Amino acid sequence: MRVLVVYATTEGQTRKIAGRIAARVAETGHTPTTADATEAGPAHDPALFDAAFLAGSLHAGRYQAALVDYARRHAAALNARPSAFVSVSLSAAGDDPEDWSGLARCVEAFGRETGWTAMRLHHAAGAFRFTRYDFLKRWAMKYIAHRRGQAVDTHADTEYTDWPALDAFVDETLAAAGKGA
Known part of the structure; x- marks a missing residue:
């Protein structure tokens, strides 16, 4: 099966997640093609x-x-073939019901805005990238962490992505795609 992985990233965690998806696709015997959404061209048409x-x-x-x-x-x-959406956020690292309902609203708004409804959805926890933030962003992200009761080292990056859960999601998505679901 030929599998397309398209991503967009701000600090790099989603690029890392897309790379893991592609690696898992390859490990399961399929052929992945990965593209940054800012550079995706005709060769990255999902119809292919x-x-x-x-x-x-x-x-x-x-x-x-x-x-x-x-x-x-x-x-x-995208709607005509098996497709999956991986939404990356720091909110996915926690269990606050308000955060999770906010995530659901964001995914729904994305669907309304694009006209695409993914067959499957996975919320992946992101990362604090303090080593890449400027002063203002570092301050804002430290405030967000504090509000959530998280102690963070503002001189290091902290990753929250659950890699085994992501692998399981990829495996399940590929299995469903193979069944024509």
Whole structure:
């Protein structure tokens, strides 16, 4: 099976997640093609693939504009084949019901805005990338961590992604795609 993985990233965690998806696709005997949504061209048309994964991260309640644009332009092809969405956010690292209902609203808004409804959805926890933040972003992210009761080292990056859960999601998605679901 030929599998497309398109992602958009801000600090790099979603790129890392997309790389893991592609690696898992390859490990299961399928052929992955990975593209950054900002660089996706005609060779990354979902109509050329048997299945597709899109991954994007939430920042201030929105996904990257390049991913929104890609999903909107290719909604018909994405809806016509097995497809999955990996939504990356720090909110997915916790169990606050308000955070999770906010995540659901963001995914619903993404679907309305793009016209694409993924066959499967996975919320992946992101990362604090303090080594990449400027002063203002570092301060804002430290405040967010404090509000959540998380102690963070602002001189190091902290990753929350559950890699085994992501692998299981990829495996389940590929199995469902293989059954024509």
